[in-house]
Amino acid sequence: MSDKLKQIIDKQSEQKDSIVEQLDDVVQLVGFMIGDEEYAVPILAIQEIIKPFSWTRVPQVPNYVLGVFNLRGAVIPLLDLRMKFGLPPKKQGEDTRFIVMRHGDDVAGFVIDRLTMAIRLKKENIGAAPDAVAGDDSAIEGVGKQADKIITILKVNKLLERTF
Amino acid sequence: MDEFQEILQDFLVESFELVEKLDEDLVELESNPEDLELLNGIFRVAHTVKGASSFLNFDTLTHLTHHMEDVLNKARHGDLVITPDIMDVILESIDLMKALLETIRDTSADEGIDVSACVARLDKISNGEAPSAAVEPEVEDVVEETPAEEEELDYDNMDPDEIEAEIERLLAQRQSEDKAKREAKIAAGEDVPTMPEVDEEQEKEEPKAEKKEEKVEVKKASVPVKKEQKSTKEKPKAAAPTKRAATTVEQTIRVDVKRLDHLMNLIGELVLAKNRLMKINEDVEERYEGEEFLEELTQVVSIVSLVTTDLQIAVMKTRMLPIGKVFNKFPRMIRDLSRELNKKIELVLAGEDTELDKSLVEEIGDPLVHIIRNSCDHGIETPEERVAKGKPEGGTISLKAYNEGNQIVIQIDDDGKGLDPEMLKEKSFEKGIITEKEMDTMSDKEAYSLIFRPGFSTAAAVTSVSGRGVGMDVVKTNIEKLNGMIDIESEVNVGTTIKLKIPLTLAIIQALLVGVQEEHYAIPLASVLETVRISKDEIYTVEGKSVMRLRDDVLSLVHIGDIFEVERILDASEHAYVVVLGLGTSKLGLIVDTLVGQEEIVIKSLGDYLKGIEGVAGATIRGDGGVTLIVDVAALMTMAKDVKTTALTTPEEGNSALKEKTKPSDYTVMIVDDSKTDRTIMRKALEPMGLTLVEAADGQEALNILKSGDYNFDAMLVDIEMPRMDGYTLATEIKKYNRYKNLPLIAVTSRTSKSDRMRGVESGMVEYITKPYSADYLASVVQRNVNFKAEFL
Numbered sequence: 020m021s022d023k024l025k026q027i028i029d030k031q032s033e034q035k036d037s038i039v040e041q042l043d044d045v046v047q048l049v050g051f052m053i054g055d056e057e058y059a060v061p062i063l064a065i066q067e068i069i070k071p072f073s074w075t076r077v078p079q080v081p082n083y084v085l086g087v088f089n090l091r092g093a094v095i096p097l098l099d100l101r102m103k104f105g106l107p108p109k110k111q112g113e114d115t116r117f118i119v120m121r122h123g124d125d126v127a128g129f130v131i132d133r134l135t136m137a138i139r140l141k142k143e144n145i146g147a148a149p150d151a152v153a154g155d156d157s158a159i160e161g162v163g164k165q166a167d168k169i170i171t172i173l174k175v176n177k178l179l180e181r182t183f
Numbered sequence: 184m185d186e187f188q189e190i191l192q193d194f195l196v197e198s199f200e201l202v203e204k205l206d207e208d209l210v211e212l213e214s215n216p217e218d219l220e221l222l223n224g225i226f227r228v229a230h231t232v233k234g235a236s237s238f239l240n241f242d243t244l245t246h247l248t249h250h251m252e253d254v255l256n257k258a259r260h261g262d263l264v265i266t267p268d269i270m271d272v273i274l275e276s277i278d279l280m281k282a283l284l285e286t287i288r289d290t291s292a293d294e295g296i297d298v299s300a301c302v303a304r305l306d307k308i309s310n311g312e313a314p315s316a317a318v319e320p321e322v323e324d325v326v327e328e329t330p331a332e333e334e335e336l337d338y339d340n341m342d343p344d345e346i347e348a349e350i351e352r353l354l355a356q357r358q359s360e361d362k363a364k365r366e367a368k369i370a371a372g373e374d375v376p377t378m379p380e381v382d383e384e385q386e387k388e389e390p391k392a393e394k395k396e397e398k399v400e401v402k403k404a405s406v407p408v409k410k411e412q413k414s415t416k417e418k419p420k421a422a423a424p425t426k427r428a429a430t431t432v433e434q435t436i437r438v439d440v441k442r443l444d445h446l447m448n449l450i451g452e453l454v455l456a457k458n459r460l461m462k463i464n465e466d467v468e469e470r471y472e473g474e475e476f477l478e479e480l481t482q483v484v485s486i487v488s489l490v491t492t493d494l495q496i497a498v499m500k501t502r503m504l505p506i507g508k509v510f511n512k513f514p515r516m517i518r519d520l521s522r523e524l525n526k527k528i529e530l531v532l533a534g535e536d537t538e539l540d541k542s543l544v545e546e547i548g549d550p551l552v553h554i555i556r557n558s559c560d561h562g563i564e565t566p567e568e569r570v571a572k573g574k575p576e577g578g579t580i581s582l583k584a585y586n587e588g589n590q591i592v593i594q595i596d597d598d599g600k601g602l603d604p605e606m607l608k609e610k611s612f613e614k615g616i617i618t619e620k621e622m623d624t625m626s627d628k629e630a631y632s633l634i635f636r637p638g639f640s641t642a643a644a645v646t647s648v649s650g651r652g653v654g655m656d657v658v659k660t661n662i663e664k665l666n667g668m669i670d671i672e673s674e675v676n677v678g679t680t681i682k683l684k685i686p687l688t689l690a691i692i693q694a695l696l697v698g699v700q701e702e703h704y705a706i707p708l709a710s711v712l713e714t715v716r717i718s719k720d721e722i723y724t725v726e727g728k729s730v731m732r733l734r735d736d737v738l739s740l741v742h743i744g745d746i747f748e749v750e751r752i753l754d755a756s757e758h759a760y761v762v763v764l765g766l767g768t769s770k771l772g773l774i775v776d777t778l779v780g781q782e783e784i785v786i787k788s789l790g791d792y793l794k795g796i797e798g799v800a801g802a803t804i805r806g807d808g809g810v811t812l813i814v815d816v817a818a819l820m821t822m823a824k825d826v827k828t829t830a831l832t833t834p835e836e837g838n839s840a841l842k843e844k845t846k847p848s849d850y851t852v853m854i855v856d857d858s859k860t861d862r863t864i865m866r867k868a869l870e871p872m873g874l875t876l877v878e879a880a881d882g883q884e885a886l887n888i889l890k891s892g893d894y895n896f897d898a899m900l901v902d903i904e905m906p907r908m909d910g911y912t913l914a915t916e917i918k919k920y921n922r923y924k925n926l927p928l929i930a931v932t933s934r935t936s937k938s939d940r941m942r943g944v945e946s947g948m949v950e951y952i953t954k955p956y957s958a959d960y961l962a963s964v965v966q967r968n969v970n971f972k973a974e975f976l
Contacts, residue, residue, distance in 0.1 A: 075812065078798070079748070087810050089809065092804060125791060179792070
């Protein structure tokens, strides 16, 4: 009897280990479109995703800083990723979302064109950023390979860094 | 270790509090050397600090306070009369004590400060008047005597007058005893060292012996002191029974400032929620006029707002400190300065009980120090000069604080030589601070404010007190940082009055909300002097800058839109509002389009990402949930100097070049109705014509579509009853835009009363179609209004 129990317990702990292993291997990302490109950020860096609402313009900032908005009592900057990536501005539509990202104490909302999906990627399927864009200043963490496409994974801390 | 830290913290807090009061008491003592109660108080401070520091093993501090205690003890027993020279040494030792306490606070150890010189001086004093070694036993005698007497007399049952008399009697008795003993000793030929020089010689001659003596002295002294403590504890009890009672009634707890800050933040959130609630209540009132539940809602909202306001005041009050905390250090400062400068200066304090926010108390100290130093150094003349001018020999500086509305006013008056505007102007011209032209046009008030310019100094020579031209600049920047104002009045040879006006608190402020184009900004009300409505032709341009005449003054103007790069899309009206801003001593007129009103706002930071934007002090969340930026008035004043005037020249329209209509679909009509059915009916009626049709479900959406500029509309069909924004409001909003001024708006509604029609016309509707209508009729009205070309039919 006790042997049996032991076996079961052993089996369970083995399973647990394999789950942990699995979690270690997999990165969960949220994918979104900006222009024609698909990008992704780690799901843990995302505080929330909200539908667009009104914001207040702030003077003396680059054009991709749209202004500030009220997120349940906190005043948070709003940045347009299209413009940040050098794409022409586009009207906000049905699919537009604000993704609120957090890194440490820094929080900001980012305007994206469209959400795609939550993605689970194995670590081995994430490659380093191409040499030409790699480096400390790059906002690209790496490139995720999926069956039919590749996704650019962004560095949240770089996105939240003030560059002006 | 943690426990030790905790004890250490308590010790530091207590000691700093004690020391703060000490300065004031000591200066008072100098003018009132016989005051036993004061002496007792001061002695107790030294004693408490000594006791605690020896417990915590701060040897240097213990050593110093021990010697202070010796001197004070003598004074207390009448063996020593406090002269200014002795007071200098005592004050010096207190400074050292403060320095030691600060070192302990920063490093948790009392090393690195040399107290031996001061201790030696203290010893000299205590030896100088009476040889301590010989006196000690006497003290013991006295100690034994006093309790014995106390047993005889029942102090508790005596009334205060009797106790006073008794104390005086005891004091006189002991003084005469001491005198007699001293005389007896001198008569007996004992060595009584009275001259300090003698002491030094002795030291040189026999340093080893002296050291030994010192040690012995210390040991001996510590014994009677302990006993003495008992009697001091009893004495004040008897001398001031009423005071005791008062302090026991007043109960206080120490609270961590962080907790108060947190509480303040929460209140801030609550105020925002309250504003929001009030806004919603207003909207609901408009919509459901006359309904019963509305009254209840209004009641609840007003109670919530009332309680919130009270709560806010209550929390603010817990953060309030009496300004006396800052004032306390000035008697000492004036005393030191007057000795240093050889002037006779008296300081009069008033309104020490006036309270203001803790953060402000911390900020206000430095500016006051600079102003008072300045008054002492430059304001008050030397006694000879004063006598020659027929003034009393001693000058007076008065420092008072009082409430004025939502502000605290701190007023510094001196009866010195006053400011001479002409002299100020010339000096600044010499130093290149102002131009010759400025010099000629400058008013007296403006001339006074020159003293706040960096690099300005009227002192002929740089002294240790002032004259470097830095101090007053610091005053100005600090006060401006607090959103405060400085006002100077002066008369030559009569005196100068400087008033600092500071808002009560920093976190929640009253603000004036102004509108420019579609944006709103909040201006701290403390910086707003007045608002005036002007017409365009009251604005003059001088050297590329806009100015206006405000009563007798010329006010320079700047448009808020130029400062904040506001895009001009709305039609500028013939009239504008000027908000007259005052900060420190400077004034500026800020042109805005509309005045929205006064509101209580909570200052929030823009965060790290957007910090440091010039002209923006922060943001606040308004009742409607939107974010409004708060104007940084100080920065605005500097920015205004570099801004070119463009605001008042309305840009000529070149953008609305109408394209020739070549096909029916070139005509675009917007349908605004909240009912899908109604929109479909209208669409069906107009589709046969081949127009481009755009739909919007309410006024807000319609306005957004218009603003986006994606279409060039030729007409709009507008329903009146709609959620979010009704048809009338939409029409009024649309008419504010230059490019849509002539856009035909057609009301389509089931409201048929005459007053509805009137309102429609007032808000700028050109046609009024009542539901139900025939499709043909609608089509024909639209055709007429868009100037539909006949060939397309």
